[in-house]
Amino acid sequence: GESVGLHLPTLSVQEGDNSIINCAYSNSASDYFIWYKQESGKGPQFIIDIRSNMDKRQGQRVTVLLNKTVKHLSLQIAATQPGDSAVYFCAENEGLRALNFGKGTSLLVTP
Amino acid sequence: DGGITQSPKYLFRKEGQNVTLSCEQNLNHDAMYWYRQDPGQGLRLIYYSQIVNDFQKGDIAEGYSVSREKKESFPLTVTSAQKNPTAFYLCASTPGGRADTQYFGPGTRLTVL
Numbered sequence: 001g002e003s004v005g006l007h008l009p010t011l012s013v014q015e016g017d018n019s020i021i022n023c024a025y026s027n028s029a030s031d032y033f034i035w036y037k038q039e040s041g042k043g044p045q046f047i048i049d050i051r052s053n054m055d056k057r058q059g060q061r062v063t064v065l066l067n068k069t070v071k072h073l074s075l076q077i078a079a080t081q082p083g084d085s086a087v088y089f090c091a092e093n094e095g096l097r098a099l100n101f102g103k104g105t106s107l108l109v110t111p
Numbered sequence: 112d113g114g115i116t117q118s119p120k121y122l123f124r125k126e127g128q129n130v131t132l133s134c135e136q137n138l139n140h141d142a143m144y145w146y147r148q149d150p151g152q153g154l155r156l157i158y159y160s161q162i163v164n165d166f167q168k169g170d171i172a173e174g175y176s177v178s179r180e181k182k183e184s185f186p187l188t189v190t191s192a193q194k195n196p197t198a199f200y201l202c203a204s205t206p207g208g209r210a211d212t213q214y215f216g217p218g219t220r221l222t223v224l
Contacts (some may be wrong), residue, residue, distance in 0.1 A: 016124065032211065041220070042113075043117075043201050043203075044215045045215070046213075049212055086198070091213075093211070098144055098159050098213075099213060101154040101155075102153055102154055103151075104151075104153055
């Protein structure tokens with residue numbers, strides 16, 4: 001089946017820097033995308049979402065960019081903090097069934 | 112507080128035994144989902160239910176069973192037929208029938224001894 005994947009399995013950034021986490025998707029019919037944050041031993045937490053009729057959406061310190069031409073999704077975190085250290089997943093909507101999740105990127109924030 | 116609860120947080124099982132993981136939500140959500148997560152991996156869909164008394168197989172349903180007798184409850188049974196059941200199990204729910212924003216429970220870590 002079609003899949004969602006991530007370019008980088010791990011990302012290390014210094015506190016205060018901006019972080020960019022990338023995600024490629026292959027299902028051109030997907031119309032809804034979500035970013036989740038998962039801390040060790042916990043369930044994923046919703047961060048931000050975007051629908052396919054948008055290119056960009058901003059939240060608090062986070063921005064999601066969607067490039068449908070190249071089927072690429074990115075999550076930007078401004079002024080990264082130690083509390084941002086976690087695994088980040090992108091997920092795409094497969095319609096009525098369920099979300100399709102990528103394998104995740106581990107973000108490590110160093111002081 | 113509204114939310115999704117899963118119990119227990121840690122569960123140990125002997126080989127050959129069935130075990131049931133609990134998932135309860137008081138969000139009045141229609142759809143509920145079960146995922147399995149292995150170390151360093153993403154989430155794989157086991158079963159999902161969009162309405163009471165109805166559920167569908169996901170990508171890795173073999174060795175698992177579910178029921179949806181009540182809107183707020185979606186228990187997952189890991190049977191002895193599941194060859195490699197040790198994993199982190201996550202339950203999620205969404206307001207409507209579509210796979211929109213899913214809200215996750217805290218997870219249950221199952222270990223087979």
